[in-house]
Amino acid sequence: MSTLEAPPAEAALAAQALEQEQLGHWERAAALYAAAFRGSLLAGDLEAAADALRGQARVRIQEERFEEAEELASLSHQIAERNGITQSAARALNVMGIIRYRQRDWEGARTLYARALELAMDIGDDDLAGLACQNAGIIAYLVGDLREARALYLESIGWFVRSGNSGNAQMAYNNLGVATASLREWLEAEVYFSRGIEIAERLSHSPILAKLYGNRAEPLIHIGELEEALSTLEKAERTATAVGDRLALADVARWRGVIARLAGDPE
Numbered sequence: 001m002s003t004l005e006a007p008p009a010e011a012a013l014a015a016q017a018l019e020q021e022q023l024g025h026w027e028r029a030a031a032l033y034a035a036a037f038r039g040s041l042l043a044g045d046l047e048a049a050a051d052a053l054r055g056q057a058r059v060r061i062q063e064e065r066f067e068e069a070e071e072l073a074s075l076s077h078q079i080a081e082r083n084g085i086t087q088s089a090a091r092a093l094n095v096m097g098i099i100r101y102r103q104r105d106w107e108g109a110r111t112l113y114a115r116a117l118e119l120a121m122d123i124g125d126d127d128l129a130g131l132a133c134q135n136a137g138i139i140a141y142l143v144g145d146l147r148e149a150r151a152l153y154l155e156s157i158g159w160f161v162r163s164g165n166s167g168n169a170q171m172a173y174n175n176l177g178v179a180t181a182s183l184r185e186w187l188e189a190e191v192y193f194s195r196g197i198e199i200a201e202r203l204s205h206s207p208i209l210a211k212l213y214g215n216r217a218e219p220l221i222h223i224g225e226l227e228e229a230l231s232t233l234e235k236a237e238r239t240a241t242a243v244g245d246r247l248a249l250a251d252v253a254r255w256r257g258v259i260a261r262l263a264g265d266p267e
Contacts, residue, residue: 010039010048017055022167024207024243030059050080050088057095061102062207070099087128090119094131101138110139127168130159134172141179150179170199174212181218190219210240210248217255226259233259 017032033055040048053076060069077092079085097112117132119125137152153176160169173196181189193216200209213236220229233252240248260266 008039008043008045010036010043010045010052013039014048014052014055017052021055021059022203022205022207024062024245026059026063030056033059046079046083047085047088050076050085050092053079054088054092054095057092057099061095061098064102066099066103070096073099086119086123087125090116090123090125090128093119094128094135097132097135101135106139106142110136113139126159126163127165130156130163130165130168130172133159134168134175137175137179141175141182146179146182150176150183153179166199167203167205170196170203170205170208170212172196173199174208174215177212177215177219181215184222186219186222190216190223193219206239206243207245210236210243210245213239214248214251214255217259221255221258221262226262229255229259 013032013036017029017036020029020032033052037049037052037056040046040052053072057069057072057076060066060072073092073095077089077096080088080092093112094116097109097116100106100109100112113132113135117129117136120128120132133152134156137149137156140146140152141149153172156172157169157176160166160172173192177189177192177196180192193212196212197209197216200212213232216232217229217236220226220232233255236248237252239245240252
């Protein structure tokens, strides 16, 4: 195709869907991914069809519609695997692992992440290798192996640097900050959260920004920067409200309570 020609309609729909997903507009993203899937099937592009299904699955995970997400991710994997589309199959396995993780099936998630990482390394997919490492780090963190979690998060950032994917790196920095804060290494944790914020602000990724702003408050509180902590919590509240992130809003209230207690305001 000439570089002057427009991309196929289904590719444009998939790009719009990803943009809406990154902005936290879940229903709009899901509708666009569904349209991209239908268009890709009609065009005979099975790889694009599998990828669109995987995008829909990610959106349904955000909405906590896990049964639907699993059906979409499983169909994506089946289409890719049966047609020898190894990269899409590996990425579907990673999403299936995320679903298991959100359902608190740690061992099921760990197994799927390991399969995804093995395939990613076989085909040289640096970005997927980073995602699989990051997700394995999440499981290590949940079972209490904080230093292993930190090592896996650092490794995932290395993969993302190689792939050039700043969007995934911002989440890795958030997770790295959380693990480091759990180790009570406050200055280092604040650096990681700040680095993630720099990337997210540049990319205008609102959902992760809400988490990063809120999480940065903890190390700031522990190093005595209470005014800066309140400032970052204000940003977290605005961003979380815009995308409807109730968990982030709960964290904002919790850390404001901690600051009020430290300031001698029990009421």
